[in-house]
Amino acid sequence: MTSKRKAIVIGAGPGGLASAMLLAGEGYDVAVYEKQPYIGGRTSRLEFEGYAFDRGATFLMMPQLLEELFESVGRSLHQYVDLVELDPLYQLRFGETRMDATRNREVMKERIEELFPGNGEGYVRFMKEEKLKFDAIAPLLKRPISRITDYIRTDVVKALPKLNAFDTVYGRLSKYYNDERLKYAFTFQAKYLGMSPWECPGTFSILSYLEHEYGLFHPIGGVNAVCEAMAAVVQEYGGTVNTSTGVKKVLSQHGRANGVLLENGEKIEADHVVINADFATAASKLFEDGQLKKYTPEYISSRKYSCSTFMLYLGIDGAVDLPHHTVVFSEDYPKNVDEITRQGVLSADPSIYVHNPSALDPTLAPAGQSALYVLMPVPNLAGVSNWEDIQQEIRSSVLSRLEQEPELAGLSSRIRAEKMITPLDWQEQYHVYRGATFNLAHSLDQMMHRRPHNRFEELEHCWLVGGGTHPGSGLPTIWESARISVKLLMEQDVREGVKMAPRYSAQEVPVWK
Numbered sequence: 365m366t367s368k369r370k371a372i373v374i375g376a377g378p379g380g381l382a383s384a385m386l387l388a389g390e391g392y393d394v395a396v397y398e399k400q401p402y403i404g405g406r407t408s409r410l411e412f413e414g415y416a417f418d419r420g421a422t423f424l425m426m427p428q429l430l431e432e433l434f435e436s437v438g439r440s441l442h443q444y445v446d447l448v449e450l451d452p453l454y455q456l457r458f459g460e461t462r463m464d465a466t467r468n469r470e471v472m473k474e475r476i477e478e479l480f481p482g483n484g485e486g487y488v489r490f491m492k493e494e495k496l497k498f499d500a501i502a503p504l505l506k507r508p509i510s511r512i513t514d515y516i517r518t519d520v521v522k523a524l525p526k527l528n529a530f531d532t533v534y535g536r537l538s539k540y541y542n543d544e545r546l547k548y549a550f551t552f553q554a555k556y557l558g559m560s561p562w563e564c565p566g567t568f569s570i571l572s573y574l575e576h577e578y579g580l581f582h583p584i585g586g587v588n589a590v591c592e593a594m595a596a597v598v599q600e601y602g603g604t605v606n607t608s609t610g611v612k613k614v615l616s617q618h619g620r621a622n623g624v625l626l627e628n629g630e631k632i633e634a635d636h637v638v639i640n641a642d643f644a645t646a647a648s649k650l651f652e653d654g655q656l657k658k659y660t661p662e663y664i665s666s667r668k669y670s671c672s673t674f675m676l677y678l679g680i681d682g683a684v685d686l687p688h689h690t691v692v693f694s695e696d697y698p699k700n701v702d703e704i705t706r707q708g709v710l711s712a713d714p715s716i717y718v719h720n721p722s723a724l725d726p727t728l729a730p731a732g733q734s735a736l737y738v739l740m741p742v743p744n745l746a747g748v749s750n751w752e753d754i755q756q757e758i759r760s761s762v763l764s765r766l767e768q769e770p771e772l773a774g775l776s777s778r779i780r781a782e783k784m785i786t787p788l789d790w791q792e793q794y795h796v797y798r799g800a801t802f803n804l805a806h807s808l809d810q811m812m813h814r815r816p817h818n819r820f821e822e823l824e825h826c827w828l829v830g831g832g833t834h835p836g837s838g839l840p841t842i843w844e845s846a847r848i849s850v851k852l853l854m855e856q857d858v859r860e861g862v863k864m865a866p867r868y869s870a871q872e873v874p875v876w877k
Contacts, residue, residue, distance in 0.1 A: 368393040369857060372624055372634040374611045374650070377405025378421075378839060379829035380640025381594035382433060382846035384603055387638075389437025390854065394603035395634075396595075397626065399610035399795070404591040405640070406794065406801065407839070413781035415679040415735045416728045418586040420801065422689070422719045422737065423556070426578050426840045430590065433843060437597060444593035446584040448724060453580045454689035456552075457769070458545040464687070465549070467579045476546065486540035490550065494573035497528070501570060504812075505835040505844050528566030529808060536569040537561075548697050552715075555741055557837050558670020558802030560705040562698070565808055571838075582688060584725055587839075614639070614650050614826065621826040636825050636853055643804065643816055643832025644669070644797035656822050668810060669744050670802035670837070671704050672787035674758055676738040679781030684734045685771040686720045692769065708747020710758070716740050716765060718772075733780065738762060744787055744800040751786040759784060803831035811836070818849040827853055 371387050373380045376398035388394040402408050406420035427447055434441040441447075452464035463479055466472050469491065477484035528536055533554045537547045551561035553571035583589040595605045610627040614637055623633040639646050644667070647659040694700035694715045703711045719737035722728050728735040740762055742748065766772045787799030804810050816833045820826040827849040831837035835844050 369636070369862060370395075370634040371636040371638060371853070372397065372632060373638045373640060374614075374624065374646070375399075375405060375640030375830070376403035376591070376595065376605060376607070377640050377830060377842075378407045378591055378594075379831075379842045379846045380405075380638065381591050381598065381605075382843050383638050383640065383827075383829050383850055384598045384605070385437055385594045385601075386433065386846060386850040387853070388598045388601035388603040389439075390850075392603075394598060394601075395632065396598065396603070396605045397609045397611050397624065397632075398605070398607045399627075401608045403595050403605060403607060404588045406796070407588055407591055409586055409588040409592075410677055410783065412677075412783060413679060414730045415677070415733075415781055416586065417677045417735050417737050418588055418719070418721075419785075421587050421839055422721070423575075424581045424583060424587050424590070424839065425574055427581055428578070429840050429843055433847065434593075434597070437601070439597055441593070444596060445589050447581045448584065450580045450582060450688050452687055453575055454691060455687045456549050457690065457692045458548070459695065461545060463549060465576070467576050469576075472576065480541070480543040480546045483541050483543055483546055486542075486546075490537075490540040491573065491576060494570055495577065497567075498570045498573060498577075501567065505841060528569065529811075531566030533561040533564045533566055533569050536566040544697075545693075548693060552691060552693075555671075556802065557806045558672075558705075558741075558800060559805055559807075560701045562701065563705065564806065565811070568806065574840075580689070582721060582725060585727055586721065586725075611641075611650065613652065614823070616655075616823055616826075620824040635857075636827065638827045638829060638849065638853075639820070640830050642796050643828065643830065644800075645795045646832075647816075648797070651822075658821060659816070664797070668805040668807050669746070669798050669800035670805050671741050672744040672790060672799040673785075673801050674740045674742045674755075674762070674787070675785040676759065676762060677783045677785075678736040678738065678775075678779050679729065680734040680736045680775070681778045681780050682732065682734065684720050684722070684736055686718060686723070688720060688723055690718045690720065692716045692718070692765075704741050704743055708743040710742060710748055710754075714740050714742075714762070714765065716762060718766070738766065742787060745791060745798040749788070751788040755784060755786050758786075802837045804837075806836055818845060819852050825856070 370393045373384045373396040376396050384394045384396045408419045410417045410419045431441045452466050454465055456463045473484040473487050476487050533551045537550045541547050550572040554561040554564040611624045612627045613625040614621055615623040615625055621637040625631050644664050647664050694713045700711045700715055703709050717739040722734035763776050767775050790796040790799035790801055816828055818828055818833050820828050829845045829849050830842055833845050835841040
């Protein structure tokens, strides 16, 4: 007689929902518990006064990974999510110079030559050489690296010379381009990790390569639509997704996780616990005092964390004449980045990202209006903490800077609805440690086996997913973390001789419409 193994997932972020979907599709009895009244975590939907926004991530790349995840549980991503490819990928603004990036290589080379003469061949070399690096790195992103001995495996030995781990992202791009603005155009992606391109390991120059190779996409309704789709699949396979149901503690016995204590006092038993909460917050709050021997409060506090973000979500009267993604660079970009990441101070001359999805997605705002998302990278709370005192001043300065762009002149007078999120809000309302929205930094001492492991070192039958574990931050790697952790979990059950109940067949479960 076989029985279904019970798995609890703490947190309904993209990593938690991907894990729950994979486990439910394999026949596990899955229950997701989410503290917030909505799913998605930092990749959730924010709605007010008829407008809808992605709360956090707006860049979706490598949809083939998502397709694989859905196919592995007998589903098609495209039955749930309508993806639109973006062209241009984004518009980059350096003063009066504007560059529309595209993954059409011939067009991109021509645009580079026109704007930055003599650099077109550098782009060709970049795409060729970064492909070789990505091909070498990709296998390492698909499996755990938890021990020093993992580095002697054949794929790692072959990849190590290509990692450029001891160079920086800026250093790598300096080998391809001689114009500083063009270097910034291919290094600003280090911000996806909350890091400076002058400090971020050169390995991550693959981020801009991936955009130019595979493109960027917008799911109709927002990136949060992917989280909604995963939750739907979990429920189709008999799992539950419980919102407004926070977990207070992970329960354990004899060094093994065996359930959770909910904030409402209810105890839920389980064979496995998967943690998708912000890692530093989880380590600080989900375990009894003294239970963790490595990830103590002192150790957590000593780690390096990403920058944070100041957010404005604006309901705008009328259309906005901007591409889907626009990055307005500071006049002194190196100084701006150094202030955010090293000095921990606010920049008088910031860089600002504007997301204008209403240009192609009419579902996000009332007819004739726009949902405009504005993000300014700022220090985390270790640098600037008095946000209650300065937030209105910062709001005014951000809008003033945006109104210097011709298409956004008079923007303030067109605002019909508005919400703001500061680094303090990220910490207090969304439980992000120090408001570090991109999680633990990706410095060499916090990568691969030095990052918290997918199989949590402190407790058996406890697993980590999300940006705080291997392979790291960013949606593609977060989804890979789910695939890695679920594979490890299932392998452990096999080693322990567990006989699983058969997984549901596609015929037994109705396909979501």
